[in-house]
Amino acid sequence: MISAIIEERRSVRKYDPDFTIEKEEILEMLEQATLAPSTSNLQPWEFLVFLDDEERKELRKIAYNQEQIETASAVIAVLGDKEFYRNIDPVYDSMSDAGFVDDATKAVLVGNALKAYPHASEQSRINMAxxxxxxxxxxxxxxxKERGYATGPMGxxxxxxFMERFNLEERYFPIVLITIGKENAPSYSTTRIAIEEKVKFI
Structure with missing residues (x-):
């Protein structure tokens, strides 16, 4: 099943402008998405979900007038958190409360994280995030894709x-925009360089 989803996914630029996706479903998808692994489980991400027509007009100007910003059902801005070490206590307190770690293990995890991340260079933290x-x-x-929606990542x-217009806190920085909605025109297929040219076994 996952193989079929991967093989069928395409980056889409043409969307049905009349199709809507409920906020609750977007939240469900983002909740699932954030089960992804992260550095010491510190989850250095934030999301801005653009639904409002006027805000998306402003976003379209910032995104070099690409029409899918306005025709997609929503645009998800994925942000990185370069101060993700601020999540140390909330994350490990939550793991402890859920019974996933005992007090001794939690103390080790917190200690290691405090030694590593607040003192890492900003660029290193940006890279990790x-x-x-x-x-x-x-x-x-x-x-x-599994739910039947089309998406398109936009760098x-x-x-x-973007940071100026949408008043991002200093700790956050934009990484990618993802459009999501109902495909309104077939997207073209792409090819890949032969895997044998990209892999070396050592």
């Missing part, structure tokens, strides 16, 4: 203007 958020973004697109937008 970008990688982890990318895992969640890909899972979201596969979950959406083509002005990230500085």
């Amino acid at each position: 970008t990688f982890d958020s990318g895992l969640a973004a890909m899972q979201f697109m596969l979950i959406a 083509g937008f002005d990230k500085v203007k």
Whole structure:
């Protein structure tokens, strides 16, 4: 089943502008997507979900006038959190409350995280947050495909203007926009370089 979803997924640019997806279902998909692995389970991601027509007009300007910003049912902005070490206590308290770790294990996990992440360079934390958020973004697109929706990842937008226009806190930075909705025109298929040219066994 997962193989078929992966093989059938395409990046879509043409959407039915009259098709809607309920907020509750978007939340369900994002909740599933964030079961993706992350650095020490610190979940360095945030999401802005664009539904409002006026806000999406503004977003379209920032995204180089790409029409799918307005015709998709929603646009998910995936943000990285370069201060994800602030999640240390909430994450490990939650794991402890759920009975997943005992007090001794929790103390070790918290201690290791406090030693590593608050003192890491900002660029290192940006790299980790970008990688982890990318895992969640890909899972979201596969979950959406399983539910019958089309998606399209968009890296083509002005990230500085995005941060300014939507008043992001200093700790957050935009990584990718994902359009989601009902496909309105067939997307073209693509090819891949032969895997033998991309893999070396050592």
